[in-house]
Amino acid sequence: MNLFTELRKLVIAELGAMVEAGALPAGLDMTAVAVEPPRDPAHGDMATNAAMVLAKPAGQPPRAIAEALAARLAADPRVARAEVAGPGFLNLRLKPVVWQGLVKAVLQGGTDYGRSDIGGGAKVNVEFVSANPTGPMHVGHVRGAVVGDALSNLLAFAGWNVTREYYINDGGAQVDVLARSAYERYREANGLEPEIREGLYPGDYLIPVGEALKAKYGASLLDQPEDVWLAEVREFATEMMMQMIREDLAALGVTMDVFSSEKALYGTGQIEAAIDTLRGMDLIYEGVLEPPKGKTPEDWEPRQQTLFRSTAHGDDVDRPVQKSDGSWTYFAPDIAYHHNKVKRGFDQLIDIFGADHGGYVKRMKAAVSALSNGRVPLDIKLIQLVKLYKNGEPFKMSKRAGTFVTLRDVVEMVGADVTRFVMLTRKNDMALDFDFDKVLEQSKDNPVFYVQYANARINSVLRKARDAGVAVDDATLAGADLRLLDHAAELALIAKLAEWPRLVEVSARGNEPHRVAFYLYELASDLHGLWNRGNDEVSLRFVQEDAGTTQAKIALARAAGVVICSGLAILGVTPVEEMR
RNA sequence: GCACCCAUAGCUCAGCUGGAUAGAGCGUUGCCCUCCGAAGGCAAAGGUCGCACGUUCGAAUCGUGCUGGGUGCACCA
Numbered sequence: 001m002n003l004f005t006e007l008r009k010l011v012i013a014e015l016g017a018m019v020e021a022g023a024l025p026a027g028l029d030m031t032a033v034a035v036e037p038p039r040d041p042a043h044g045d046m047a048t049n050a051a052m053v054l055a056k057p058a059g060q061p062p063r064a065i066a067e068a069l070a071a072r073l074a075a076d077p078r079v080a081r082a083e084v085a086g087p088g089f090l091n092l093r094l095k096p097v098v099w100q101g102l103v104k105a106v107l108q109g110g111t112d113y114g115r116s117d118i119g120g121g122a123k124v125n126v127e128f129v130s131a132n133p134t135g136p137m138h139v140g141h142v143r144g145a146v147v148g149d150a151l152s153n154l155l156a157f158a159g160w161n162v163t164r165e166y167y168i169n170d171g172g173a174q175v176d177v178l179a180r181s182a183y184e185r186y187r188e189a190n191g192l193e194p195e196i197r198e199g200l201y202p203g204d205y206l207i208p209v210g211e212a213l214k215a216k217y218g219a220s221l222l223d224q225p226e227d228v229w230l231a232e233v234r235e236f237a238t239e240m241m242m243q244m245i246r247e248d249l250a251a252l253g254v255t256m257d258v259f260s261s262e263k264a265l266y267g268t269g270q271i272e273a274a275i276d277t278l279r280g281m282d283l284i285y286e287g288v289l290e291p292p293k294g295k296t297p298e299d300w301e302p303r304q305q306t307l308f309r310s311t312a313h314g315d316d317v318d319r320p321v322q323k324s325d326g327s328w329t330y331f332a333p334d335i336a337y338h339h340n341k342v343k344r345g346f347d348q349l350i351d352i353f354g355a356d357h358g359g360y361v362k363r364m365k366a367a368v369s370a371l372s373n374g375r376v377p378l379d380i381k382l383i384q385l386v387k388l389y390k391n392g393e394p395f396k397m398s399k400r401a402g403t404f405v406t407l408r409d410v411v412e413m414v415g416a417d418v419t420r421f422v423m424l425t426r427k428n429d430m431a432l433d434f435d436f437d438k439v440l441e442q443s444k445d446n447p448v449f450y451v452q453y454a455n456a457r458i459n460s461v462l463r464k465a466r467d468a469g470v471a472v473d474d475a476t477l478a479g480a481d482l483r484l485l486d487h488a489a490e491l492a493l494i495a496k497l498a499e500w501p502r503l504v505e506v507s508a509r510g511n512e513p514h515r516v517a518f519y520l521y522e523l524a525s526d527l528h529g530l531w532n533r534g535n536d537e538v539s540l541r542f543v544q545e546d547a548g549t550t551q552a553k554i555a556l557a558r559a560a561g562v563v564i565c566s567g568l569a570i571l572g573v574t575p576v577e578e579m580r
Numbered sequence: 581g582c583a584c585c586c587a588u589a590g591c592u593c594a595g596c597u598g599g600a601u602a603g604a605g606c607g608u609u610g611c612c613c614u615c616c617g618a619a620g621g622c623a624a625a626g627g628u629c630g631c632a633c634g635u636u637c638g639a640a641u642c643g644u645g646c647u648g649g650g651u652g653c654a655c656c657a
Binding site: 034036037038039040043047049052055056062085086087088089091132169171172173174175262288289290291292293294297300301302303305307315316317319320322323324325327329330331333334355356357358359360361362382384385425426427429430431433442443444445447449450453457460461464499502503505506507509510512514515518519521522525531532534535536541542543579 | 599
C-alpha cells in the first residue's frame with residue numbers, strides 16, 4: 001500500500017471529473033502531476049503540484065485550478081483538509097484514520113510492505129565486482145561488491161527480475177603473470193628457491209597454490225619450459241583464485257548468480273560474431289587514429305587498426321578492437337560479453353565499475369546501444385574510492401611491500417554488517433572515509449549503531465510487553481484499536497513509514513541503494529525522538545498500564561521495526577535484537 | 581588539449597530527477613539529565629548551494645561558459 005500513489009489516483013480522478021464537468025479542457029497530459037511529501041511537514045501531509053503543472057496547458061491561473069480541485073478533494077473521506085498555498089500548491093492533511101490504517105497495513109504486509117512492481121518483471125543484469133582473478137579482493141572491491149549486491153536486492157524488491165553477475169577477466173596477460181607467480185611457489189613447495197621477479201605477484205596467498213600444484217603434479221613440472229606448464233598452471237591457479245574470491249564474497253554476504261568467463265569467449269567465435277554484427281551496421285572500419293591533442297604519447301606512431309565507430313553512438317573518438325598484429329584488444333571481448341548479455345534477453349544492463357574506469361563508460365554504452373539497436377539501456381555506476389582511517393589517522397597500506405588491506409581483513413575487523421552499512425552511507429560517486437574505530441562506536445554519531453539501536457529498542461519494548469502478559473504477535477497488533485494512536489508525534493512517525501514504498505521506488509528507479517541507508521537513519525531518528533519524548537510524557541511510552549493501549553502503541557513500534565528490518569534486508573545487513 | 585566525476589553551514593555529507601523559508605550529524609553556544617525508557621535530551625547561532633549568464637510560473641537540481649579538485653585518455657586488461 002502506497003499512500004502517495006493512492007492519493008495521486010484520487011487527484012487524477014478528480015481532475016478527470018473536472019474535465020467531464022467542463023471545468024478543464026479535455027486531453028490534458030497528467031503525467032507530470034505528482035503527489036509528494038512536502039518539504040516542510042507544517043504544510044501538510046502531502047502536496048500536489050497539479051494546478052501549477054496544468055495551468056499553462058489548461059489556460060487557467062494555477063490558483064483557480066487549485067481552488068476547484070481542493071473543494072473536490074476535501075470531500076474524500078480520507079482528506080481532512082485541502083488548502084491552496086504559495087504559487088498554487090495544494091496541501092492535503094489526511095485524517096488520523098488513514099495513518100492508523102497504514103499501521104495495520106504494515107503489520108499485515110510484514111516485510112512485503114513497500115514491495116513494488118514498478119520493475120514489471122523486467123530482466124536486469126547487474127554486473128559487479130569482476131575483480132581480476134589474480135589475488136584476494138581488497139578494500140577497493142568491497143564497496144563495489146556491497147553497492148552491487150544492495151542494488152540487486154533493491155531492484156528485486158521493486159519488481160525487477162535480477163541477475164547478479166561476475167565477469168572473470170581470465171583471458172588477458174595478467175593471468176599469465178599469475179601462472180608464472182604460482183609456478184615459482186610451486187618450485188618453492190618442491191624445496192627450490194622461488195624467483196619472484198619484478199612484475200610477478202609476490203603475495204603469500206600464492207604459497208598454498210604452489211603446494212596444491214605440488215600435490216597434483218609432484219615434481220613433473222620442474223625444469224620444464226614454460227609452454228609445457230603455462231596453460232595448465234594458469235587454469236589451476238585461476239580456479240583457486242576464483243574459489244578464494246567466492247569465499248571472500250560469501251564472507252561479505254554476496255552470492256553471484258552467474259560467473260562469466262572472458263577466456264570462454266575466445267575460440268568460440270563469439271568475439272568474431274559480435275564484431276561482425278557491428279560490421280554489418282557499418283560500424284567497423286580500418287583506419288588510423290589521430291593522436292590525442294595536447295598530450296601526444298612519446299612513442300606515438302600512426303597505426304592502421306580495426307576500429308569501432310563508437311562516435312556514431314555518442315563516444316568522443318572511435319576505439320580500436322584489433323591490435324596492429326591482428327589480435328583482439330581488451331575491448332573486443334568486452335563488446336562480445338555485453339553482446340552476450342543482450343542476446344540472453346536482458347531488458348536492462350547495469351555495470352558497476354571503479355571510478356578509475358570512467359573512461360570506458362562512453363564506449364561501453366556505445367557498444368550496447370549499437371548491439372541492441374538502442375533497445376537495452378546500460379547504466380554504469382562508478383564507485384569512488386574508500387579512504388581507510390584508524391582512529392582518525394589515515395591508515396597506510398603499502399602495495400609495494402605486498403601488504404594491502406583485504407576484504408577479509410575488513411570483515412574480520414568490523415564484521416560484514418557494519419561494513420555493508422557504512423559502504424552505503426555515501427552516494428556511489430562520492431569518496432568515502434572508512435574509520436575502523438568510528439564505525440564500531442556506540443553513539444548517535446554512528447549511523448550503523450543508531451539504526452540497529454532503534455531496532456533493538458523496538459524489540460526490547462516488545463519483550464517487555466510480552467513479559468507483562470500482553471499479546472504482541474503481529475495478528476493481534478493488527479487488530480488492536482489503533483484509534484488510540486492519535487498524538488501528533490505518533491502520527492508523524494507513521495507518516496515516515498508511509499514514505500517507505502515511495503522511497504523504494506525512487507531509489508530503484510535511480511539505481512541508488514544509498515538512499516535506503518539514509519532513509520533508515522531518518523526513520524531511526526524519528527523513532528528515537530518519540531522514545532525520548534516518552535521520558536517526559538508517560539502517555540507516549542509504548543508500554544502502558546492498559547493492555548489495549550499498550551497493544552496500539554506497540555503496533556506502531558512493531559510497524560517501525562518491520563520497515564527497519566525490510567530496509568536492512570535490502571542493504572544486506574542483519575538486524576540485531578539487542579545491543580551487547 | 582579532450583572526456584567523465586565532484587564542489588551545498590567551520591567539518592563530514594543528504595537533498596526524493598524542476599517546487600514553497602535548502603536539511604542532518606559533528607563542532608560551537610546556552611539550558612536540562614546522571615532516571616537501565618542506558619550507551620544523553622532540548623534549543624540557538626551558523627548558507628551568495630564554487631562563479632556568471634540562460635531556459636520558465638519556479639533552478640542547489642536543466643543548458644552554456646568559466647574557476648578549483650579528482651580520474652582517465654591509440655597495439656596494457
